[in-house]
Amino acid sequence: MRAPLGHCYWAVAPLAPAPPFRIYQEGAEARDVAAVEPFTEAVRKGMSEFVLLTPVKTRPVLVITGVLPEHEEVLALRLRRLGKLATDAARDLVREGKDQVLFYLRPERFAGLPVENAVIVTSLLRLSVSAIDRGTSLGSLNENELRMVHERVARAHELKLDVMIVEKARRLLESAQGGVAKPSGRRPRK
Amino acid sequence: MSVHFTRVVRHSCYGVDVPLTARNVNGNEVRVPDPVPGEATVISRYGKERAIVLHPADFNRLSELEQLVTEAVTLEPIELSEEAIRAHVEEGTPGEPVTDPAVLAELFG
Numbered sequence: 057m058r059a060p061l062g063h064c065y066w067a068v069a070p071l072a073p074a075p076p077f078r079i080y081q082e083g084a085e086a087r088d089v090a091a092v093e094p095f096t097e098a099v100r101k102g103m104s105e106f107v108l109l110t111p112v113k114t115r116p117v118l119v120i121t122g123v124l125p126e127h128e129e130v131l132a133l134r135l136r137r138l139g140k141l142a143t144d145a146a147r148d149l150v151r152e153g154k155d156q157v158l159f160y161l162r163p164e165r166f167a168g169l170p171v172e173n174a175v176i177v178t179s180l181l182r183l184s185v186s187a188i189d190r191g192t193s194l195g196s197l198n199e200n201e202l203r204m205v206h207e208r209v210a211r212a213h214e215l216k217l218d219v220m221i222v223e224k225a226r227r228l229l230e231s232a233q234g235g236v237a238k239p240s241g242r243r244p245r246k
Numbered sequence: 247m248s249v250h251f252t253r254v255v256r257h258s259c260y261g262v263d264v265p266l267t268a269r270n271v272n273g274n275e276v277r278v279p280d281p282v283p284g285e286a287t288v289i290s291r292y293g294k295e296r297a298i299v300l301h302p303a304d305f306n307r308l309s310e311l312e313q314l315v316t317e318a319v320t321l322e323p324i325e326l327s328e329e330a331i332r333a334h335v336e337e338g339t340p341g342e343p344v345t346d347p348a349v350l351a352e353l354f355g
C-alpha cells in the first residue's frame with residue numbers, strides 16, 4: 057500500500073466544533089457563544105471569521121485516501137480500542153468482521169498499535185497532511201481491506217454512486233464492443 | 247401495440263436519470279415497421295436518429311436489465327450496532343484537555 061493511503065499514523069485530530077463555541081479574544085478570557093445563530097447574524101454585519109478554541113486529540117488515525125496534491129489533505133478515520141467495548145461478545149463480533157461499522161485492524165499488520173483496535177467507519181475526518189506524523193507508520197491495510205473500508209464508508213454516509221457505476225459499466229461495455237453498432241444509410245421501408 | 251411497461255430510470259447519452267416510461271399508442275394510428283426480436287429498427291430523418299423500434303420482448307429485457315443494474319449498484323444501508331454508536335459518540339466527545347500552563351510549558355517549551 058502506497059503511503060499514506062491505508063496507513064495508520066499519529067495525528068492531531070480536531071473534534072467537530074459544537075456549542076458552546078469558545079471564541080478567542082485578544083487580551084481577554086475566551087467568550088462562550090451558546091448557539092450558531094449569533095454567527096449567522098454576524099455574517100450579515102460583514103464578519104464571518106473568528107478564532108475558535110476547539111479541542112483536539114493526538115490519536116492514531118487510519119488514512120483512507122491519497123494526498124490531494126493541490127490541497128495537501130487526506131480523509132481519515134478514528135480508531136476504537138477493543139478494550140473499550142462492553143463485552144467479550146462484542147469484541148468477538150468485531151474480530152470476526154461481523155460489526156459493519158467497527159472494522160478490525162489485524163494486530164499482526166498494525167504492530168505500531170500497542171493494543172487491538174478497530175476503525176470507526178462513521179468517523180470521517182479531513183486532515184491536513186501537516187497534522188499527521190508520517191515519520192512512522194503504525195501499520196497498514198491491504199488492498200482488499202481498504203476496499204472494504206471504502207465500501208462501508210460509502211454505505212454509512214449513503215453516498216450516491218449508482219449513476220457513476222452504471223455510466224462506467226456502460227462505457228466499458230461500449231469500449232469492449234468497439235462502440236455501439238449502428239446501421240448506416242437509409243433502410244428500405246417495409 | 248398496447249403493451250404496459252414498468253417505469254425504470256434510463257442512463258444514456260441522451261441524458262442521465264431520464265425515466266423510461268412506455269406510452270401506449272393504438273397500432274391503427276401509426277405506421278411502424280414490424281419489430282423483430284433481437285433487431286432494433288432505427289428511424290432517421292435528415293441524417294439524425296428520430297426513433298428506435300424494438301420488439302416488446304427486447305424492450306422488456308432492456309428494462310429488466312436496467313432495473314437489475316440499478317438495484318445492484320444501490321448501496322445497502324449500514325447496520326449500526328450499539329457498540330458502534332457508542333464508539334462514534336465517545337471518540338468524538340472531548341475528554342479532559344490539558345490546560346495547565348506549567349504542564350504545557352513542560353510539554354511544548
